[in-house]
Structures are given as C-alpha cells and as structure tokens.
Amino acid sequence: MADAKNMVYLALQNNEDARPIIEAIEEDNPHAVINHFPAMVKIDAVGKLIVRRETVEEKIGREWDPQEIHISLVSLSGNVIEDDDEFGVERDN
C-alpha cells in the first residue's frame, strides 16, 4: 500500500510548552492521527505534517519562532522542511 511507504510522524512532549503546538498541528493537518503515550504525544500522518508559525502564534498570543519546537520535540520521521514560517516533515515515495 502506497500510504505505508509515506508515513511521517512528529513526537512531542506532552506538556504546557507543547500544547499549543499540538493543537496547531491538529488544526492544520486534518489527516493526522494523534496517539498518546506516557508524557508524549506521537502524531502520525501520510505524506506530510506541518507546524505553522501563524497558527501557533494565534494560540499563544506572542511571536513564535518555528525553531522553538526544538524544546519540545522528542522524535521525528521523514524529510525535514523548514523556513521562517513553518517546520514540518514529509515523504514522497
């Protein structure tokens, strides 16, 4: 199945800092599946997962640099895409 070859994920700590990021991911990636583990949230998707600066900023009420995700990231799978406005992973087999 083509989908299985293109699975990507982001795993984040399940704490206060990461909460708005997780919410932003849910909002901007309707195809994503959220899995809960002890102290960690693993978000799986086919093809692509994007964290948008704008969406996170809306939720936290201040400016947010996508690089701040480094504080909460636990693990990832896929090719990293990164610019001033977003951070994400993708795969296209």
Next chain:
Amino acid sequence: MSRKLNLRERYQRMTRDLAWEPSYQSKSDIYPQMEFEGIKIEDWDKWEDPFRLTMDSYWKYQAEKERKLYSIIDAFAQNNGHMNVTDARYVNALKLFLTGVSPLEYAAHRGFAMVGRQFPGAGAQVACQMQSIDELRHVQTQIHTISHYNKYFNGFHDFRHMHDRVWYLSVPKSFFDDAMSAGPFEFITAISFSFEYVLTNLLFMPFMSGAAFNGDMATVTFGFSAQSDESRHMTLGLEVIKFMAEQHPDNIPIIQGWIDKWFWRGYRLLTLVGMMMDYMLPKKVMSWREAWEIYFEQNGGALFEDLARYGLRMPKYWEQTIEGKDHITHQAWGIFYNYTHAAAFHTWMPDNEEMDWLSAKYPDSFDQYYRPRFEHWREQAEAGNRFYNPTLPMLCQTCQIPMGFTEPGDPTTIGFRASDFEGNRYHFCSDGCKDIFDNEPQKFCQAWMPVHQIYQGNCGGATVPEVLDWYHLNFGVDNFDYEQSPDKKNWDKWKGQAAEEPEAPDEAA
C-alpha cells in the same frame, strides 16, 4: 533597505560562507582523511543543512532544556524520588545503562568532534560539531541524573572503570571503538545513519518508556530532554546518506557494505536492550518482539523504500533478525543468569505472572524453548542448587557476546562459524559477524577479548574473585541474585520504614 534574508540564506551566510578555498596549504593537508576510504565527493556545496541552528539559537533553546532538566533532577534528589520506582529490581536496568550506554555517549562526542574537524564542508562541520556537543550533554546529564541512584544502590560506583574491563561491557565498548577507529565516512554512516536513524528508537524508547512505566521520573525527564537533540541527529543521519549517495555512483557499494556491517553490529548490541525490556522491567512496556516489529520492520521498511532510488537495499541478513526476535532476549537472559556471580547487576528468574506475559508475547518460542529451562533453574535454586557457570564463555570475535545464539530456523543448535587468519582460528556467533571479520580481518583480530585477556593473566589473577576485584566489582554486593542482595535489603528497609513514625531528618539526605 535590502530585503531580509530567509532562513536558508541567513544560515548559509552564518556557516558555509565562513569557509574559503585554501591556497597557502593544500586542501588535502588540511583535510588528510578524505581520500582513503574511497568515497568520492565532487561538491561539498551540495550538502543540504539538515537543520539550521545558529549558535545563539542553540544556546537559547538548549539552556531552556537544561534549566528544566536540572530543576527536575534537583527535585528528584530532594524528594528521594528513587523511592517511587516500582521496585528495586528496575534499578538494575539503570546499572546496565550507566556502565554500558553512557560511555558510548562520550565516545560519540569525541567521534563527532573528529568528523566535525575532518569533513571539508562547513555545513557538515557545523552539524557534526553540534552533535558532538549534544553527546557531551547526554553523557553529563546521564551521570548527573543517575548520580542520585549511585548514592542509594550498588553497581554504579565505578562505571567508567568497569566499562573498560568487564566482560559484557566490551560489547558496547568494541562497537564504538570500531566506529571511531574507522574513517570519517564510515563513522558517520555507522553512527549517524545506522545507529541514530535506523536503530535509535530501539535504544531510547525501551529505556525511557521503561523508566516512565516504572516510576523513574528522573530518567524519563532526561530521556525526553535528550530525545529532542536526537531528532536533530536523525536528520543529520538521513542527510549524510543521501549526500554520499548523490555525490557519486562509486559510493553506493561502499555505503551498502557499511549499512550491512553496522546494521548487524547494531542489532547484536541491542540484544542487551531487548533483554532489559523483556526481563528487567517490573512493569513491562512492550516486548522486544513488538518493538522490533514497530521500529524496524515497519519504520525501517519505509526508510529503505526512501533509499531504494539510490540503489541502496535493506541490510544483509535482515530476515534473520525477524526470526531472531523470538529468541535473542531469552538466550541473553539465560547467559546472564549463568554468570550473575560475575556481573555488576542482579538477575532473577521471572515469577509466574512474568512467565505468562512472556508466553503471551512470544507464542512461537517461549513455552517451547525457554520456559522449561527457566522453571528447571528456578526449582534448582529453590532446592539450594542455584547453578553458576564455573567456566568462562567463548565470545564471538566480532560482537563479543558469549556464543549463546542459535542457528536461524533451529533454536536447538548453537550458531557457530569460524575463520582462519594468519595462523589463528576465530569464532563467530553468526554469518553476519563472520562476514564483518572476513572483510577486515586485520582489524578485528586486534580486539581486546575479555575472556582471552583473563586467561592470559591480564585481569588481576587466575580466580574469579581476583578478576572481580580487578573489575572493582564488590563481591556479594554488586553481584548475585536480586533476592539476597543488599539492594533488596535496603529497599525493603526503606519501604518498611516509610510506614513508621517519621524520625528526625537526616543531614546526609
């Protein structure tokens, strides 16, 4: 005013733009290790930066992580957090971690400093140096986290000394010595790709989830804090392999050879982790078999699909690991049970509930091959005949694990291979290990084999107590079964005392 630079351009100005083509000294004198492995790099500028942290951002985000981590470590120590673990058997997993894994973080720190200097591309240099400092972070935060356990439990007290001498610790030590003694391209393929990308989840998830499930909040915190560094390391691993593959078709067979070698060495090294997951956690996370299915069979499958476009394939002997997942952890635990008298952590036989869990998780192997022997050993121990193996095991020359693994497809026959080299015969546990030796016999014949060294008289003496003394292993304290250990006595005392009237605070606490 000119337009603001975007992230990519800005980062390039901050890193690769700092470098220049030398003319007063030759490039091959400044970077002398670039040719000897046969890897061809035509254009270092094609390197895609896997992540783009300038030093100011690095300091900012890492400092935030450090502040959080250390305040939790402090709170853990202040509140006697070690009392919250499920039971003190769990602490033996940490002993294995500090003596076996933490020194590897240090090795990675020095190894990445080496490649961070030897690669001619500034983008690659910076990424490797950042990994070097991250690995130093890991060893030091691990020491600081586990320092508290050292104060209350045995077996942690001389971890550095033990790593360089104790028989089962030559397994991880030789793994990283192998990588560091290799050239820079092999090192980075071995560690960044094979270890930090393909297999990393199989090291970290078991230990960290094991910690979470067993009430060890300090290790959990350390684990998650380190994992965010790991995500950078994973992206470096992937970029490295793509870069080398894209630079020249001649690189492909060399890379494939390294992928084959390091997958197998990594798989063998992870035996210890699998054993920990299945046998050393009072509260289990998942079985090794399940972990291998998720993190290698599924995840790894997707990864190698990605790489197929370069002409790279799944590592050699990967099918054997599918078969092996039903067996290796039980075989390893059996080995340690035999040699508990010479190990710096305790062992035990699983109780009935644990045996039933193992039966359920290993429906094709546990009841057929391992439960009978474990029940027999348990009976013997209860009858006062606790068996300890009085001779020393034969080690595989490559992975250095005692030869307790079995033939693929036949779990009743020990796997046994041999090669002759310059008048000596060498022994291996598998085709994978034999192939590694046969490709570089002049390297692998050099290994400091713990059992050979004991027999040659280089390890303190001719008796087990003398050798253990040389290991700095405290006899009757660090070794033998958990049930009779000082760790258990202390644990019961502390847990028992907790229900009594509180006494005056102790200034040593």
Next chain:
Amino acid sequence: MQIDIKTADIKPIRNTFDHVARRLGKDKPASRYQEATFDIQPETNFHYRPLWDPEHLLYDRRRTAIEMEDWYTFRDPRQYYYGSWTITRSRQQDHMEKNFAFFEKRRLVEVMPAEWRDKVATLLVPIRHAEYTANLNNCYMSAYGYGTAITQACLYAGLDHLGIAQYLTRIGLAVGDGDTAVLDAAKVAWIGDETWQPLRKLCEDLLVTKDWFELFVAQNLVLDGLLYPLAYDRFDRVISRHGGSALAMLTDFALEWFGESSRWVDATLKTAAAESDQNKAQIEQWANAWSTRVIEALTPIAVAEFGAEGEATLAEIRAELVTRAKKKSGLDLQ
C-alpha cells in the same frame, strides 16, 4: 497514597562515584563539574587501532610533546560542564539579541559616520574567517586531545568562536543595513587583499599543525591573545571616538568572552608548565615562535587600523601578553 518519606531514615550508602572519591581523597558529595569531568575519557584496553592513524591508539597521550602524570590535574576555573556553559551563554546571547534589536530599531547604522562604517566593514568583518579557523582548531584539540578536563573546554571554546564568527557576520549585515555586499567584499578581501594575506596564511598554517597542545598555545594563547585586544579593544575604542560607539554593543560578547576564556587558557598553561621544566620550555618555545609569526600576520591590519601607530600598538599588546603569561602562567616569553 504518599506517606511523608522525607523524614524517614533513608541514608545514602555513598556520596559519590568511587573514581571521584579517589580524586577527592574521600567519599564526600561532589560538584556537578567534578562528576561530569573526572575520568570520563577511556584510557585503556582499546579494541582497534585507528585506520586513520595506525601509529597511535584511539586516545593517545603521545599526540602531543607535553607530558602529564595525570591529565586531570587540569581544571577549568569556570567549572564549565555542558549545563553551566550553555546557561551562561544563553544569558549572554539574550543580552546580545537585545543589543542587535536596539541597533536595528534605532537605526544606529545611520548614526555611524560613513567612513567608520566602512572601516568596520573592511577591518573587522573579515575577521569572521579567522574565527572560523579558531573553531576548527579548537575542534581538533577536542577531538585528539587527552582527558575530559581539557577536551570538553576546547569544544566549548570552538563553538564560542563559531558564535563570535556569527556575531561578526551579523555586524557585517548591520553595517551594510541588511545588504550582503559587505560580507561578499570581506570575503574577497580575505582571499586576495594584501592586508589580509599574512593572517590568512597563518590560519592555514594553523590548520595543518599536528601537535594539539602546540595548536592550543598558538591559537588560544597567542593568536587570541594578540588579535582580541587589537580588534575588540583598541580598534573598538578608536571607532567609538569617531562616532561609532554603537558598535561596542555589537562586539560586547567577543570582548567579554575573551576575558573569561583567558582565565581558562592561563590556568591550563600554568598547570602544564608547573608539571615539568620540559613542558615549560616546550610551551615557551612554541609561544615565542608563534608570537613572531602572529605579529607579522597582524601588522598590516594594525597599520590599516591605526596608521603610523599600528606597529607600536601591536608591540604594546605583545608586551601585555608577555606580562600576562608571566603573571598568570609562570611562563617566560619574549
């Protein structure tokens, strides 16, 4: 249910690791620096000789002419382990962020006289390439040096130099008001301009220096010890006098760092020199030889910065280095 276990009699059975206790003389609580530093590097029973250096072991004392009974005699007076180093730097970088933001917000680039903006662009910014060299050199020391006490500090220093190279890059962008032309011109000058060739040659010579302790002396004592007072102190003051005082906000990190790092460099050399007459003589020989070469390399830059006073300024700085080396490390330099 959590009973108050804090006050129960849960005594530790030891205070620290045995290898730390051996160094402290007894089992007592150890500092984070001590636990993170002592004996962490392996010293024995290596499995394979490096393919890239078969004459030596993986970690080998013989990669330098300096000899120490115990490589953990070295201590970092700042007691940096990863956590304390990172947290200290993050505070400094926070300060620098505010400075850069202030500079940009207040358009301070327009306050600087054009002639002096130009001097910053042509005489300070190209130094970022020398800072990059310092990064690679300290990385070399960290990789091939001996003992965690020194090697961890070398990696911190290497990354500090990368940080300074990046601040200089930002200064280049700031004085160019965002235009990358300043950086491009600085690089062209570094490659071909006669003012910079002696320093560039020196940098390339450093990159092929094999003895990692010699490299420590050449880079961390001599080159830093002469270049930093020249560029970030003397030159900075001249710029300030001519209306460029805002620049000091942007070079602040480099100057502060130099003072801090010098304490570590001085303590390290003091320990090595005190160990034996041979060590002392070797360090002095290296320092004197490299001082002559560094002075030669910096002279055209000093002249470009100070004109007729350039050579005298350098001579003054060299004299200060000699005094510092005597006072802080017990070394007799020329």
